[in-house]
Structure formats: structure tokens, C-alpha cells
Amino acid sequence: MTEMTLKIKQKFSHKFKQGQPLIFKEAIANLDSLKEEGTIVSLEDERGGFLGRGYYGRQNKGYGWMLTQKQKEQIDQEFFERKFAKAWSKRKSFFNNPDTTAFRLVNGEGDGLGGLTIDYFDGFLLLNWYSEGIYCFKDEVIEALERTVDFKGIYEKKRFNTGGKYIDDDDFVTGERGEFPLIIKENGIQFAVYLNEGAMVGVFLDQRDVRRKIRNHYSEGKTVLNTFSYTGAFSVAAALGGARETTSVDLANRSYEKTVEQFAINGIDYEAQKIVVQDVFDYFNYAVKKGLSFDTVVLDPPSFARSKKKTFSAEKDYKDLLKQSIAITEKDGVIVASTNAGKVPMARFKGFIDQAFKETGHKYAILEEFTLPHDFAVDPKFPQGNYLKVVFVRKR
Numbered sequence: 001m002t003e004m005t006l007k008i009k010q011k012f013s014h015k016f017k018q019g020q021p022l023i024f025k026e027a028i029a030n031l032d033s034l035k036e037e038g039t040i041v042s043l044e045d046e047r048g049g050f051l052g053r054g055y056y057g058r059q060n061k062g063y064g065w066m067l068t069q070k071q072k073e074q075i076d077q078e079f080f081e082r083k084f085a086k087a088w089s090k091r092k093s094f095f096n097n098p099d100t101t102a103f104r105l106v107n108g109e110g111d112g113l114g115g116l117t118i119d120y121f122d123g124f125l126l127l128n129w130y131s132e133g134i135y136c137f138k139d140e141v142i143e144a145l146e147r148t149v150d151f152k153g154i155y156e157k158k159r160f161n162t163g164g165k166y167i168d169d170d171d172f173v174t175g176e177r178g179e180f181p182l183i184i185k186e187n188g189i190q191f192a193v194y195l196n197e198g199a200m201v202g203v204f205l206d207q208r209d210v211r212r213k214i215r216n217h218y219s220e221g222k223t224v225l226n227t228f229s230y231t232g233a234f235s236v237a238a239a240l241g242g243a244r245e246t247t248s249v250d251l252a253n254r255s256y257e258k259t260v261e262q263f264a265i266n267g268i269d270y271e272a273q274k275i276v277v278q279d280v281f282d283y284f285n286y287a288v289k290k291g292l293s294f295d296t297v298v299l300d301p302p303s304f305a306r307s308k309k310k311t312f313s314a315e316k317d318y319k320d321l322l323k324q325s326i327a328i329t330e331k332d333g334v335i336v337a338s339t340n341a342g343k344v345p346m347a348r349f350k351g352f353i354d355q356a357f358k359e360t361g362h363k364y365a366i367l368e369e370f371t372l373p374h375d376f377a378v379d380p381k382f383p384q385g386n387y388l389k390v391v392f393v394r395k396r
């Protein structure tokens with residue numbers, strides 16, 4: 001790997017000195033000298049003082065990540081081995097848990113490796129590369145994994161900035177090939193996972209604690225509406241928790257069969273559940289017209305989505321989404337409002353909730369709050385990395 005010096009503007013150097021890991025554009029004084037992604041950069045303040053070492057890689061968040069503040073530490077295979085060994089030992093409790101066989105093993109900057117996440121799915125590793133820059137370290141990373149982690153096979157997703165498109169080629173990297181669906185367990189719930197069918201594999205592991213909460217405390221005897229339901233993971237949790245009926249709504253055609261599959265592998269009669277392939281916003285209108293209402297409503301939209309009729313952005317439209325949900329939630333019912341929009345911190349998200357209830361003339365009470373679970377480690381120097389916000393709200 002080539003190495004060059006990256007000059008950090010004086011007014012930002014203290015941030016890096018304090019350990020802030022993201023190499024953001026405004027901080028770079030010699031931007032023009034950055035050429036090849038994957039170049040190792042040694043960060044210096046304008047007086048030549050060493051700040052840290054990292055790599056150049058463009059992703060939506062910035063221009064790369066600082067990986068170490070130790071001047072003598074090189075970014076080589078041994079470096080990755082040390083990181084993986086530490087990440088593995090931090091998650092020991094997961095490896096001995098027969099009820100949960102999938103979790104995040106490496107969470108980017110939260111484990112000192114900005115730009116790379118690794119999920120563990122019952123023996124198979126799924127690597128997410130967030131820039132071409134980090135992908136340049138693939139050989140070292142794979143070799144380091146071979147030496148530090150027990151696994152059967154490795155798959156990967158290249159999530160480089162290619163105009164938002166997913167680069168689809170064979171996702172298999174090394175080891176044994178998996179047989180899909182791979183059936184993983186999460187607190188005893190089974191999920192079918194496909195590591196070789198595009199960027200989304202069937203379940204979002206960051207909602208583990210929320211699914212358990214819904215199953216154990218918000219389902220028994222309830223009618224549950226799951227919007228933006230994808231493969232119906234929240235609906236499965238609710239059905240296993242004794243929901244009277246679940247309704248899953250997603251506009252993607254394939255969500256139907258995927259949801260049937262998740263119910264079926266958990267021994268749930270999917271014909272007794274409602275699975276609706278429709279735009280959520282049309283469904284709200286339909287539900288109002290039909291006088292439907294629900295005891296528990298789950299809202300987990302993408303931070304940004306474009307459908308035929310409209311675009312949804314969590315920042316601009318979450319409040320309205322909540323207002324439409326409030327209209328079809330029973331009195332004393334519960335709305336589980338979730339967002340992964342990095343730009344919407346918890347306080348602002350609660351502001352949307354407050355406004356939505358005020359504007360619809362209802363009182364409410366916040367019952368529970370969730371952010372990322374422990375395996376999705378967050379770097380305290382980079383709190384923006386804690387993107388998940390989930391609030392359970394009772395309509396009064």
C-alpha cells in the first residue's frame with residue numbers, strides 16, 4: 001500500500017487528537033493530493049504533528065477513516081488480526097448462545113474499523129465494504145479472519161458509492177458455500193437468510209432487542225400492524241408472542257413470499273395472517289375508509305424511499321407518517337416508531353412524535369426507547385454512528 005501525508009486544518013486537528021475517526025472533507029487541507037482510494041494516509045496537523053493513520057476511501061459519510069492514533073502502528077494484516085480478535089472476544093456471550101446464532105461481529109468504527117462491517121450468520125460471515133478504499137485491504141482482511149475467527153464461509157457485499165446502486169456479482173468469497181435459506185435463530189425466533197441475493201439478506205439484526213420486546217410485551221391478544229414490513233420479521237415476533245392477528249404491509253412484490261416463508265419456518269399458519277403488498281400510504285387510506293384500527297402499530301420505514309406516487313424522507317415526512325398511524329391506532333394502543341436516519345437524532349425524533357400527537361389532538365406516553373444493541377458497537381467519539389432510534393409510544 002502506498003502511504004501519504006494528509007494535512008488536517010488547524011481548526012479541526014483537536015477533533016482528531018481526541019480520537020474522532022471520520023476523515024471529513026472540510027478537515028482536509030491538501031484535498032487535491034488524494035488520488036487512489038486505499039492509500040494509507042498519515043494525518044498531520046499543519047505544524048507537522050502526528051494525529052493518526054488511516055485510509056482514503058469515499059463513502060457517503062466522508063473521505064475515509066482514521067484507524068489508529070499510535071504512530072508506530074502499521075495498517076497491515078496483523079493490525080486487522082488484533083481488531084478481529086478483540087471484536088470476537090467482546091462478543092463471546094453470543095457464541096455460546098444456542099437461541100441467538102446471528103449477530104454483528106465487527107461494527108465499523110465502533111470496532112476501530114471504519115468502512116467495514118461483518119455479520120455472523122450461524123457460521124457464515126457477511127462482509128459489507130462501504131468504500132473502494134477499504135476494499136483494497138480485502139486480502140489482509142480475509143487472511144486475518146482466517147487466523148482469528150472460526151467460520152465456515154465468507155460472503156461479501158460491495159456497498160461502494162456507485163450512484164446508490166448495489167454492485168451485484170457473486171457474493172461468495174471463500175470457504176464453504178452456504179445453502180440458502182440459511183436458518184438462523186434470534187432469541188429462539190427463526191429467520192431465513194440469503195447471503196447471495198443482493199444487499200438485503202432477509203433480516204436486520206439491529207432490531208433484535210425490539211423484536212424481543214414486541215414479542216414478549218406488546219403482542220399477546222393484540223392486533224398488530226407492521227408497516228414497511230420487508231420479510232415480516234416484526235410480524236413473526238408478534239405472532240409468536242400470541243398476537244390475535246398480524247398485518248404486514250410492504251410494496252415490494254417479493255415481500256409476500258418472503259413473509260410467508262418466515263412465518264412457515266416458525267410453525268405459524270400464515271393463512272391466518274394478513275400479508276398485503278401495497279404502498280403503506282395507500283393502505284392507511286384504505287384502513288381509515290374501512291374503519292380498521294390496531295392495538296400495536298410498527299413503523300420502520302427506510303430513511304429515504306421513492307415509490308411511484310411519492311418520495312418519503314424520514315426527515316421531512318416522519319411526522320405525517322405518525323399522524324396517519326395515530327388515526328388507525330386504538331386508544332391505549334402502542335406505536336413502535338423506528339428510524340435509522342442518521343440525520344435525525346433522538347431528541348428530534350421525539351419532537352416529531354410530540355408534534356404528531358399534538359396536531360392530531362391526542363395525548364401520549366413514551367413507554368420504552370431503544371438504540372443499537374451491544375454487538376452494534378458505537379465509538380463514543382463518533383456518536384452519529386448510533387443511527388437507530390426506536391420509541392414505543394402509547395396513544396392515550
Ligand code: SAH
Nearest residue numbers: 228229230233250251252279280300305307
Ligand atoms: N421493517 C423491516 C425493514 C424495512 S426495509 C424489518 O424490520 O425487517 C424497508 C422496506 O420498506 C422495504 O421492504 C421496502 O420495500 C419497503 N417500502 C419502501 N417504501 C414503501 C412504501 N411507500 N410502502 C410500503 N413499503 C415500502
